[in-house]
Amino acid sequence: MHANLNANCMLNWGLVKKTPHTGHIEVDFLIGDPSVADNLSDSKVLDSIVYCWNPPPLDxxxxxxxxxxxxxxxxxxxxxxxxxxxxxxxxxxxxxxxxxxxxxxxxxxxxxxxxxxxxxxxxxxxxxxxxxxxxxxxxxxxxxxxxxxxxxxxxxxxxxxxxxxxxxxxxxxxxxxxxxxxxxxxxxx
The missing domain is CATH 3.30.420.10 (Ribonuclease H-like superfamily/Ribonuclease H)
Known part of the structure; x- marks a missing residue:
């Protein structure tokens, strides 16, 4: 679990694909570079997803x-x-x-x-x-x-x-x- 979760975040049980390097992927990164999703493997799944405010990508x-x-x-x-x-x-x-x-x-x-x-x-x-x-x-x-x-x-x-x-x-x-x-x-x- 991420140690930096704040009170505004919500934990929602479900499936989340993760990247090989960080173990998770944030939706905002997909906006700036959709190819990030190409590196995901179907076998890499987490038990939960964390919802909280994330800053937008650069620009x-x-x-x-x-x-x-x-x-x-x-x-x-x-x-x-x-x-x-x-x-x-x-x-x-x-x-x-x-x-x-x-x-x-x-x-x-x-x-x-x-x-x-x-x-x-x-x-x-x-x-x-x-x-x-x-x-x-x-x-x-x-x-x-x-x-x-x-x-x-x-x-x-x-x-x-x-x-x-x-x-x-x-x-x-x-x-x-x-x-x-x-x-x-x-x-x-």
């Missing part, structure tokens, strides 16, 4: 985003935090977006995170990875077939920006998204 930036909705009045907040490959926090946001459904708050957090990055100086220095703990939001952006009609134009706009800017969007477990969750809750007020 990538990672924006973790989240939406939160209060139980009273459905008031929503959105939050996000942008970090580089050295784990340096570059910017963050925490915004009250008024009455919203949970999924709409998640979508607004993703859009806000993308908009901040695309209009920043960092956009010319590397690519963006957006991480959200909303599986539905991530799935809708990747494939709009099941998006409700009332959200279809909004989701298509986000998907278009993702495609145009070659943004990577992916789901992560909630335990890996603690900072963004805290910012979203602060946005509620």
């Amino acid at each position: 990538f930036f990672k924006m973790n985003v989240d939406g939160a909705v209060s139980s009273v009045g459905m008031v929503a907040g959105i939050g996000g935090i942008l970090r580089d490959w050295n784990r340096v926090t570059l910017t963050s946001f925490s915004v009250n977006v008024g009455p919203n459904t949970p999924i709409l708050a998640e979508m607004k957090a993703i859009k806000k995170g993308i908009d901040i990055f695309v209009s920043s100086v960092w956009a010319s220095k590397g690519r963006l990875i957006i991480e959200s703990d909303s599986k539905i939001a991530v799935e809708w952006i990747k494939d709009q077939i099941s998006v409700p009609v009332y959200l279809s134009n909004f989701v298509k706009e986000i998907a278009s920006t993702v495609s145009l800017n070659q943004i990577i969007i992916r789901w992560i477990p909630r335990c890996c998204n603690c900072e963004a969750d805290k910012l979203a809750k602060e946005g509620i007020g």
Whole structure:
């Protein structure tokens, strides 16, 4: 087991292939060099996988985003935090977006995170990875077939920006998204 696990990491039992040199492979390394997976052998399997926030590969930036909705009045907040490959926090946001459904708050957090990055100086220095703990939001952006009609134009706009800017969007477990969750809750007020 890794000695450097922190409280934000989650242990999930399953199968993980490991590299011959390090005994494990991090998904982020596959983004920068997919050929890393070519060195994996089917016979090399671990009993567990560890989920925690990992920095992006060199020349990538990672924006973790989240939406939160209060139980009273459905008031929503959105939050996000942008970090580089050295784990340096570059910017963050925490915004009250008024009455919203949970999924709409998640979508607004993703859009806000993308908009901040695309209009920043960092956009010319590397690519963006957006991480959200909303599986539905991530799935809708990747494939709009099941998006409700009332959200279809909004989701298509986000998907278009993702495609145009070659943004990577992916789901992560909630335990890996603690900072963004805290910012979203602060946005509620």
